[in-house]
Amino acid sequence: MITTIQQVLIPNGDRYQTVDVRLEGEKIGAIAPRLEAKGHLINGRNKLLLPGFVNAHTHSSEMWSRGAIAPLPLELWLAELYDQTLTDPEQVYLSALGTAVETLLSGGTTVVDHLSLIPGQEEASVAAVVRAYREVGIRAYVGPLVYDFSLPAGVPSRGRVRDIPPGEQTASEVLELLERIVEAYHRPEDGISIMAAPTGLQLCSTDLVEGCRDLSDRYSLCRHTHLLETKAQQMLVQEKYGCSAVELFNKLGFLGDRTSLAHGVWLSDTDIDLLASTQSTVVHNPLSNLRLGSGIAPILRYRQAGVNVSFGCDGAASNDSQDLLEAIKIGSILHNITDAEYQNWIRPIESVQMAALGGVTGLGMADQLGTLDAGKTADLVMYDLTSLSLLPRTDPIGLLVLGRPTNAIHSAWVNGKSVVVDGHVTTVDVKELRQRLFEHSQWNRLDESLPLDSASLWRRETEPHYRYVMGLTKGSQ
């Protein structure tokens, strides 16, 4: 299959140029000012072509809770979320479809799904998202969200003796499950990769982290985890291990050039240098970090230290959208308030590079994806620059990153295959998807006979101790 995109704008250093782009099978065959009009011809006039972005951290099944959880800090928000666990793999399938569609329609061609598993239906959960991502045709990295501690273990003790229940599965049980999932679903050549993705040090033993590391070595898997999202997590690791989470991950051999770490808000300069020297990637999830009050990740310092940074939406219960362009915009401008030296601020063209090349670098794919170069795999997105939201004509990438593009995605290709045409996802029926999401859900607080939402069981258990730990109770400061 040969396609020629004719006379499309692409960035070229600090300028733009108008070119023809040839797609040959899975690859970008050629890029030049004029190419022979071969194969399927696409009019690229008044459009901008960019490498596809990576939604480098999300939890697809959280879509069922989006909009539903009150503004709360992570530890209490998580307690609420735990009470909204899904039970039906069909729901997991539908939210993965939704996540994939929203990612594609906001410039993403790859999704990293740190996937919550339904207890007792773990493999069916993975099967459900793999089916969804194959149907949509998005490139997917699925990291089963595994842990071997119970939820209360995720909050520091701060000197209190607490009765923390054991986790529901041991590290070795979890690792056996993971290996079965890898055997069954890890098919990178088909665009579906399984990741070794422990939840984080707050809910995982060092045995589990080391087991994940070994599994990733054995099967050449990418590694993924949460890193120092909140101040409480920083306190917890320090209290438990006497070192920082980065130092511990480094000791455990978990860092490296195919390791991506979500959040990275509470790091010291030493930690940052360690991420740089191990070539690890930080996934910046600005909207989630604001919504949960986690803080501002020191992204400008990461960039100065040479740490690769990419963008994620995070799960829809903590964002609550899967619009990658929104995450890129806020994740770029948010840091202007952290450094008076404006020469360090992120420029729009740099945001695009972080979202594309930065994203694939964290997945060990920088040699195959992330730039517009002949020979690379064709994961591409073409934007319609005549959308009202991108007018008047000024700087196309400035408009895309700093504006709020609406109905701006014209086309997308993953692995050379067309998945969006004229603003519509062509591989799945989005109208039917909406209908099914609608039917499987209910608006909250509509029935007067039901009591108003009150704190979940888990939250009620967690909240007094959390307030003590964070110095929010009188006398605890």
Next chain:
Amino acid sequence: MITTIQQVLIPNGDRYQTVDVRLEGEKIGAIAPRLEAKGHLINGRNKLLLPGFVNAHTHSSEMWSRGAIAPLPLELWLAELYDQTLTDPEQVYLSALGTAVETLLSGGTTVVDHLSLIPGQEEASVAAVVRAYREVGIRAYVGPLVYDFSLPAGVPSRGRVRDIPPGEQTASEVLELLERIVEAYHRPEDGISIMAAPTGLQLCSTDLVEGCRDLSDRYSLCRHTHLLETKAQQMLVQEKYGCSAVELFNKLGFLGDRTSLAHGVWLSDTDIDLLASTQSTVVHNPLSNLRLGSGIAPILRYRQAGVNVSFGCDGAASNDSQDLLEAIKIGSILHNITDAEYQNWIRPIESVQMAALGGVTGLGMADQLGTLDAGKTADLVMYDLTSLSLLPRTDPIGLLVLGRPTNAIHSAWVNGKSVVVDGHVTTVDVKELRQRLFEHSQWNRLDESLPLDSASLWRRETEPHYRYVMGLTKGSQ
């Protein structure tokens, strides 16, 4: 004209209820679980009805520069913007159309346009936006952006003797012009109000501020200005007047219950109390404050002190969109990182109240607008809850505020008149508007024969001194 919206969701305290809503002429006639099916019937099923929001601070003509200016702090960004001044009132008309359409399609039914005037064509500039807002049918407050100092006066001296050129017009010339504009265009009964809106203390003499105050008293105009957007502005007023900008505005009699103040980032607790006691309104422009590195306005403290707060997009050169829902989302979640006490965080229903009732309160219209009550004027927006971005069904307002609603506006009414139907603005031809915005503009940096953008003349003049003032030059700290 009578319209009955049937079986639509509305918020009711912390719950939702399904009601019929009768529109009678300009007013909300009745709201009840069931009303007689009178007049034009509209199916409200699976839709949410809210009072229209206020885009409480913008500069419509900046749309011509959106996406174009590099990430820079306000004082240098402004220098760049000054070199992009428009010359044709037709452009001013088109950008007002664009601003109105984007505001309507993101939940706003009122726009506050702090309008840059084309030098020498000041009245024609106002005429152009008034024409645009009448055509679209949006409620508009137009505050001509007046000043009597030259741009370099806007940066503190920090002990340096500087040769600051005089302004191009004197305070009395400006005030005469303003009065002519008020006489010609102030028609609140038709939905077009002129405001007394000096740029701010950084570019206006106290004579001009007092003259604006007198004009507002004489013609019952709302007052509007920029307040302490940047640290440099805080330094400047202190250096020049030996007090804070709030104290000075108070002395000058400019504060009050129809005074709205854009930004309010650099205020002391005493300043905040002064705003509360004078019943002044702060307009929060979170995206602009991030993009320009201005800081985070202390919105939670405003709320605790009883200061009314509303939301604005700010001009499209500093945001660079006019999507009010984006400003509401970021302006709500941004503050979660400023206070560990999560019980103070803004809940989605409160965000909606700030955007609607908060907005009209700052314009002295709280008795007529801003809530869903029979007898109030019908400025309403109805959201389609079956948009993919608002699914699955959970909490409709949680989804609207914390998500990223896309194609979610179903209908809008201003003053009882329908202006959006089925997602389309019906009063103007948006396709033609796009065409005209396209034709009147050019993409930047496409022509290789032209030099790359370099700093504007004004910026080159301003930058060395700005760096000295902000301690960004070696030896200046």
